[in-house]
Amino acid sequence: MTATASKSKALHVQEEEEIDDENAQAKLISCLEGNGITAGDIAKLKEAGYYTVEEIAFTPKKNLLTIKGISEAKADKILQEASKLMVMGFKSATEIHQIRSNILYISTGSTELDRLLGGGIETGSITEIFGEFRTGKTQLAHTLAVNCQLPVDMGGAEGKCLYIDTEGTFRTSRLIAVAEKFKIAPENVLDNVACARAYNTDHQTQLLTTIPEESTVFVRAETPFESHHHARIIDRI
Template identity: 35%
Template sequence: MADDELETLPGVGPATADKLIDAGYESYQSIAVASPGELSNTADIGSSTASDIINAARDAADIGGFETGETILERRETIGKLSWQIDEVDELLGGGIETQSITEVYGEFGAGKSQVTHQMAVNVQLPPEQGGLRGSCIFIDTEDTFRPERIDDMVRGLDDEILEATLEDRGMEGSIDDEETMEALVGDFLDRIHVAKAFNSNHQILLAEKAKELAGEHEDSEWPVRMVCVDSLTAHFRAEYVGRGELAERQQKLNKHLHDLMRIGDLYNTSILVTNQVAANPDSYFGDPTQPIGGNILGHTSTFRIYLRKSKADKRIVRLVDAPNLADGEGVMRVKGAGLKPE
């Protein structure tokens, strides 16, 4: 959006328009979903002026009113479902990972959380006919877990039918039996994964804002951003805010970070996949004492919560713990060299 278009909003002059655009508020819709305090700090304006700007943007973007359930149902038809390429898990999740939602995957170390993020960074690029969303991926790496070699393994581990359809979809010539063709295909997959390493929680929050800008830049491109992975969401927050005295501040920052991610999903029809660490609950005498980090803030904000549990050898139990429209249940997958596979 050009500066002069923003200047049609009440209280927005050339200087304020420049500040808003520099801060990533490049559309009526992005301003409409902002809070007055957020906009006030960004543009250095009064809170009452910020409220007027937001209300005018809501009118211009035609959002914020009531809708019928039928209208919402029609809009939900635009939501994409990203397949795990594992029938049992896809059935458990009602077709796969949804766009415009936060999907949280938690489990102890070695349960396969990072394997899921790598596999989804591959799967999201597949053609829709093959269970993908034909989009690119943003990967915010907080624990130095991203490995391009793993993407190589997983691309090569896709079924032959999917590989051939992907080659055709991308207009690439050659055979999947040809090493040169496969190297080119792997390189093409890696080119569409935008990776940034977060060094602390503040940097992680900043990267979420940068991810929103990147998603906006690619919105009308051939490869829009259809997935944002954060692996792991809570590692830095857990390390930097220790003890009950800092719990409130940690939860406030985590809450803001989650809503920044949720905004990307809502604005750009993107799926948000986050991994989460766990802790043992010493008060639990029966059942599994494993509890996800993040408390009620994360529990309420995540649309889907998935618990990964180790089983024998490479087998993993995928348990759907919470979802607004699906029953709890479990599925089984295997973590192999070629990626996530059915049992």
């Protein structure tokens, strides 16, 4: 992880607008069916790479018009129905302040890397870390899978982790090693991590859109940590 920590050029952080409770979980585009939108229209959207209502709502109409079989009237209808399911209007400064006050920073385990990231991995945003082969990216992913479960005063978010593994490098032994470092019961840490293997980009997208349902895998979760924060880790895109 030293190579990644020592070079800020190996880091790219992209922040997304914070999501409020009404938009906290992805809504699948199947929700749009009805009111003039057919199952065939939904299938066309999926073929074009759209899987969630959020993706549709944030897409310019001109992009929808490039989809074969989607007319201008249909695109208008799709966007209209998507906007009904999303909170996209004005918010008071008080609401925005409340959202911002809930943001936490999850420690990477490296003081220098935390500094480069402005305090750690920011919740409610996307953080992308990239670098050359064997620079510690996978180890960092394993560390974050444990650190996100730590109490806030220890640099955690008192949450759980959904881990998407694209190269078959996920190892529970790494999680256990980090857990032992913080003197946390390994069985509790493992219960709070759910891992799925992604075999191609389409499968990876499918896993991301089914995350809300997959949260039911946390059936034991014998941990004192209760939180609305879930770390979503993809190793690697």
